[in-house]
Structures are given as structure tokens and as C-alpha cells.
Amino acid sequence: MSKGLLISIEGPDGAGKTSVLEALLPRLKEVYPGQVITTREPGGVAISEQIREVILDVDNTAMDAKTELLLYIAARRQHLVEKVLPELEKGNMVIMDRFIDSSVAYQGAGRGLEQTEIAWLNAYATDGHKPDVTLLFDVDSETGLKRIAANGEREVNRLDLEKLDMHQRVRKGYLDLAMVESERIKLIDASQPFDKVIEDAWQIIKSYL
Numbered sequence: 001m002s003k004g005l006l007i008s009i010e011g012p013d014g015a016g017k018t019s020v021l022e023a024l025l026p027r028l029k030e031v032y033p034g035q036v037i038t039t040r041e042p043g044g045v046a047i048s049e050q051i052r053e054v055i056l057d058v059d060n061t062a063m064d065a066k067t068e069l070l071l072y073i074a075a076r077r078q079h080l081v082e083k084v085l086p087e088l089e090k091g092n093m094v095i096m097d098r099f100i101d102s103s104v105a106y107q108g109a110g111r112g113l114e115q116t117e118i119a120w121l122n123a124y125a126t127d128g129h130k131p132d133v134t135l136l137f138d139v140d141s142e143t144g145l146k147r148i149a150a151n152g153e154r155e156v157n158r159l160d161l162e163k164l165d166m167h168q169r170v171r172k173g174y175l176d177l178a179m180v181e182s183e184r185i186k187l188i189d190a191s192q193p194f195d196k197v198i199e200d201a202w203q204i205i206k207s208y209l
């Protein structure tokens with residue numbers, strides 16, 4: 001078992017998880033005895049960032065759903081072994097912006113790929129490592145999509161271009177998963193005012209410190 005703390009943050013597009021993380025970072029650094037590392041999927045290390053380019057390229061409209069899944073899984077494996085596990089080994093806190101649950105929600109519930117196969121691939125890529133805690137930022141799909149559209153700075157990627165019903169399936173996929181893994185996955189209502197969302201996230205993380 002690793003010595004550090006592994007936290008993942010998850011949620012449908014437009015839930016605001018990345019902004020919440022940025023807001024919480026100074027507080028976390030203040031209280032955590034080791035270093036606090038933030039990283040993201042797909043990406044986080046050079047090889048996985050290259051895979052990310054391929055996955056999210058808006059011109060790759062021909063990409064098959066299983067190809068998409070396998071690319072996310074490959075990016076996950078490299079990022080985990082090259083960066084995440086070594087940091088945990090040093091006793092650091094690693095906060096991952098997306099991890100295993102994104103495959104379940106997006107490629108499973110969203111694209112309709114077989115969940116047992118996704119679970120197997122996730123376990124294969126991670127050697128069974130799971131986060132100590134996962135914060136799931138939940139927001140209804142209409143609000144999420146409106147937030148993305150309103151955020152002019154954010155680059156639109158291939159998955160953002162999916163229709164409303166795909167986003168709705170992704171959200172439901174997350175909520176179903178949170179019921180099954182309620183010990184690990186903590187649900188946060190991300191439609192609340194930003195300060196309240198930050199406070200809810202802080203209270204949960206605090207209990208793991």
C-alpha cells in the first residue's frame with residue numbers, strides 16, 4: 001500500500017471541478033504535511049499528453065468507441081506508473097482531475113460499452129489501485145453545457161461536441177456508480193453557489209487528512 005493520499009475528482013463536463021480544485025489548493029497545501037500534487041487525465045506526463053491530443057482532436061470524428069476507451073486506458077497506465085505512484089510512495093497527496101470513474105461514466109454509460117470489460121481494463125491498467133476518496137461534482141446536463149458555453153477561455157474538445165443525451169447518460173452513469181461505491185465516492189451538489197461547493201469539498205477532504 002502506498003503512503004500518500006490519492007484523491008480523484010470527477011463529474012460531467014461543466015460541473016466546475018477544476019475551478020473548485022484550484023480554489024482549495026492553498027488550503028490543502030497549508031494543512032498537508034507532504035507535497036500536494038495536482039494532475040489530470042488524460043495527460044499528466046508527456047506520453048499521456050500525446051495520447052490526449054489524439055483522443056480530444058475535434059477532427060478525429062472517425063474514432064471508434066473502443067479505440068477511444070483503449071486510448072484513455074493507455075494514457076491512464078502511463079500516467080499512473082510514471083507520476084502518480086512515485087508521488088504517493090514519497091508520502092505526497094495526489095489529486096487527479098479524472099481517473100477510473102470517467103471511463104465508467106463516459107465510455108460505459110455514455111458510449112454504451114460493456115461495464116464489466118471497462119472494470120477489467122481499469123484494473124489491468126491500474127493494478128487495482130483506486131483513490132482513497134473520490135469527489136463527484138454533480139450537475140444537471142443543461143446547466144453543465146450552459147457553463148461550458150459561457151466559459152470562453154475553455155477550449156472545446158471532441159467530447160464537448162456530443163449531444164445533450166450523451167451528457168445525460170454520463171451524469172446518470174456517475175450517479176449509479178456513486179450508489180454502488182458509496183464508501184469511496186462522495187457526491188457534491190455542484191449546482192450550489194461556488195463558495196458552498198468549495199466548502200462541501202473541503203469538509204470531505206478534511207476528514208481524510
Ligand code: TYD
Pocket residue numbers: 012013014018040041042056072097098099100102103104106107157159160
Ligand atoms: P478535459 O478538457 O480535461 O475536460 P474536463 O475539464 O471536463 O475534465 O477533457 C477530458 C474529456 O475526456 C472530458 O470530456 C471527459 C473525457 N474522458 C473520458 O471520456 N473518459 C476518460 O476515461 C477520461 C479520463 C476523460
